[in-house]
Amino acid sequence: MSTETLSVGTGAIGDADIFAARQEFSGGLPDWFTTMQREHWTRFLESPDPTRLDETWRFSDLRPLSKIAGFVPTPFEKPDADDLIARSNTVKNPAGQLVFVDDNLAAARVMDAELEKKGVIFTTLFDALNNHGDLVREYFMKETPQLGSEKYEALHVALVRSGVFLYVPDGVEVDRPFVVYNWTQQEKGAVFPHTLFVSGKHSKSTLVEFQRAASTETEHLVISNAHVFSGDGSETNHRIIQDWNTKTLSFQLNTNNADRDTNAKSIIVNVGSSQARQEVHGKIFGSGSNVEMYSVNVPRKDQQFDQRTLQTHLAPHSRSDLLFKNALLDKSRTIFSGLIIVEEGAQQTDAYQTNNNLMLSGDAESNALPGLEIKANDVKCSHGATTGRIDESNLFYFLARGITRSKAHELIVFGFLEEVIEKFGDEALEDYVRGRLAEKSLA
């Protein structure tokens, strides 16, 4: 890393001139975009910090938020990270692949030429802004989660410089996944990965994101956004495996937007971060759609996973299913706060929201705040949260077969999580996730 680069526009987030200094590097980007960034910077500065009184931050540990000002947005330069590029090989034979290290594209873009011919766009956000500006403009920040992190979302938009634009045209079906690796490397670095996934009518595609750190020892701030727009009759599969190191303060602010007759499925696996704030808003704009929002969480030690979800039904005859499974070890904490909103006229909605917590330690703490807000009269909705420990008679059954107590615990925990993991529908990826959870969280 050259010191010259560091001296130009790479102070900390709390420095007065950081935004202006970074904007010097925005040459060539569309005006609407840089204007939007400026507005968001102002909004970031003017927005108050969350407080204990905010419903959307209930039970959250607010102390780490005060450290945000001290993180340094990573410099604009091609990273030297051959080992990380080599390790970005979890999915064999992807349809396309992008590898970022500290918000900079690290390896040459991989993309199936046949798909390119069919009009599929899979590229960096900045490349897309330059070459497909109008298309990006139509969707960029069009929908937001509105679940409490607006200040940090504003910071994200103001400082975003890296990201992925996936556009699958009408009628194009892609079986192999598009894959993104985001790595953090620089000590005290702040990164702002952005994902914009637009699927055309009757298209089918899968996007898998791996979030990782080069080292276990460095501290990071990550504010990432991912927005999926599923067009009429399309199937979208979006997966995020959040595996930052445990010195990372992370935000994942997502929307899943479904038009008519879609099958929009998302799974988020949380392994890493010291504190991971996850906001997911499923918005169902069209009827006949099925929107699935699943999450697997295995916090250990002092990790805190803060989950805020919203399922908004704006159209009749659609289904949404949300399932968040948390297995808590050590002194870890989770907060699940979920709301289903069925708007007036969204008749014959089926909406489900479930949060299951498996407490593996007496010191762990789970908080669940499920809710419903129904303005239509002909709907099927259920919401529920459970908290339990390992069932002793089940445990005995394992022991009686000669399986050790620790292995039995592991199998029971995976059994608990399996309901979501099997939803990947991709055996290699499922095995990767199981292996990663076993290695990192249950070892």
Place this chain on the structure above:
Amino acid sequence: MNTLEIKNLNVTIDGQRILKDFSLTLPKGEVHALMGPNGTGKSTLAKALSGHEDYEIESGEALLDGEDIIGMEPDEIARAGLFMAFQYPSEIPGVTIANFIRAALTARLNEGETFRAPDFYKELYARMDELKIDRKFTSRFVNEGFSGGEKKRCEILQMAMLKPRYAIMDETDSGLDIDALKIVAEGVNKMRGPDLGILIITHYQRLLNYIVPDKVHVMADGAIVRSGGPELALELEEKGYESVTAEPAGASS
């Protein structure tokens, strides 16, 4: 040495004594039946021997080929070679039969030994075919949503795969229709041999038509009151427990 020798076992649950100086010797290579009315303590014997913490063993010994298993952890007892086919097997969400049995076998590997998946599946499928369990069941979660008969066959499958030295089968016949009973009996008969001792717990003699025991023991109120040959089971069926247990222990053996 080649016996499971239970000597003067006294077991209490919640302070209430259920097994009272219970003694029984099961030689390897033999099949014994333990019969008795409901509530006499048959399942208590099974659970206590498998090391369940709810069952307090006040005194007594259980020597598995000479090694006292009393006080050992349940998983150690199982690995020492005692298998329990439960009357009410647990349902385990999210854990497939294949993974469950695999974990049990892996726990038995000696240092330096590795698990061989192809051999494992070959054997698993062969045993499943014998027990007429659909091969698709390998990816079903253990006992979840199984019928009573499927659960019992799954217990026998585990027994066949784990190759214990001694097995206690608690009411394996309950909840089985006649076809399932025959399949289970056939499976057990295949396992009979010089390296396995089996104790069949039942309160009907029906199963014993298909698995003919070497010996029959009748239990009442926490202890064995009579022992004899297979004909004792028929006598029980005919006359009922009350008249049989009224005669002095050992009178017909």
